[in-house]
């Protein structure tokens with residue numbers, strides 16, 4: 001399997017190459033040269049498989065040439081062995097039509113664990129084959145950071161520098177990162193928004209001075225391996241609800257467009273999907289882009305669903321590439337225009353291509369709170385604010401009653417206890433697997449929103465490879 005950059009001028013790489021590269025050298029994102037496709041019979045034969053085995057079946061075509069089936073199986077068994085639920089991503093039911101895919105049974109209580117538990121092990125496997133040292137630089141609005149740190153803390157050959165927007169994530173999210181003591185973990189509270197942090201991470205990949213000395217690597221969803229692992233749970237849910245004989249819709253709380261793009265990949269691989277609903281909070285650039293073609297970034301507004309407080313959504317570029325005729329140079333020009341103006345219009349092909357599978361909805365604070373209350377009062381389920389936004393969009397979707405709609409539950413409600421308590425009057429308890437989070441000492445540095453300050457901080461602490 002070869003991977004190409006969305007901007008057309010970086011070299012094509014194999015799976016090992018893209019996993020270690022993160023962002024492509026031309027600033028683009030890697031996507032498979034073509035989508036592997038399963039027949040209906042092949043998908044039907046996946047019914048009833050344990051999660052780790054399903055993961056092997058779904059991901060094998062993507063790792064071809066870099067991992068054997070047995071190597072992939074060993075990695076999946078170890079990664080998913082750490083989940084607190086035997087089904088890894090269990091499905092529960094709200095009512096006749098609506099279902100909840102619980103993605104928060106991993107060590108750090110959010111869907112990010114599904115991919116990052118695997119990615120940490122992929123790094124370890126590939127590093128064992130070469131003399132190298134990775135300097136992971138990541139940006140987080142709260143959940144990627146803790147999942148990535150859990151996945152690589154204490155591992156040889158890796159340092160991780162994680163930037164979060166100072167004061168804009170929940171106390172549980174912050175402590176899950178800043179109380180980790182491993183010497184290879186560096187937490188930076190950045191004065192600015194998640195978008196500022198993400199822009200700095202991308203800039204570091206194209207900074208010759210940093211790249212020349214360090215092997216900069218990515219744990220954000222710019223790294224293809226993140227999305228690949230997330231494709232699996234779309235298959236898991238659809239198979240339980242009658243797929244491939246029956247179409248299923250998914251409602252996905254969205255920020256960086258990674259999770260919902262994984263659903264798009266599942267559809268390209270042959271999984272019958274009726275609709276992918278892109279659910280945003282008031283930081284609604286993706287809702288505007290899908291509904292009217294207007295991709296223009298405003299100022300980030302802090303909300304009670306902070307992990308989705310994102311305006312510049314990195315994986316949207318992957319969709320624009322795939323639905324815009326896979327024309328790298330044209331997309332590079334379009335993205336340069338966006339970088340300069342922070343605004344662009346989708347082309348007709350991009351709009352129409354997206355409209356074939358995606359719809360969107362936006363939830364403000366009132367809608368989000370009403371959704372948490374409905375789940376609690378009508379169904380006895382406590383859900384987190386991000387999931388509530390997905391559920392709001394699912395219930396507003398107007399899909400025919402015989403189409404099952406699965407809302408992705410992207411975080412455990414205890415990660416956002418204050419917001420959940422405000423909406424429902426109930427304060428979710430932290431699961432015992434996160435231990436004595438509030439007794440542990442925190443360790444992090446605060447830096448100004450200035451690229452040079454962040455680059456100097458990393459350069460002083462990272463391990464040079466040349």
Ligand SMILES: Cc1ncc(COP(=O)(O)O)c(C=O)c1O
Nearest residue numbers: 143254255256257258259307410
């Ligand atoms: C809890 C939670 N829900 C939803 C999202 C949005 O996912 P994505 O960025 O893949 O669209 C995030 C962060 O990205 C998150 O942490």
Ligand SMILES: N[C@@H](CCOP(=O)(O)O)C(=O)O
Nearest residue numbers: 140141142143144220221307
């Ligand atoms: N919501 C995310 C933001 C980063 O997204 P990623 O999927 O690109 O890593 C977070 O929790 O950090």
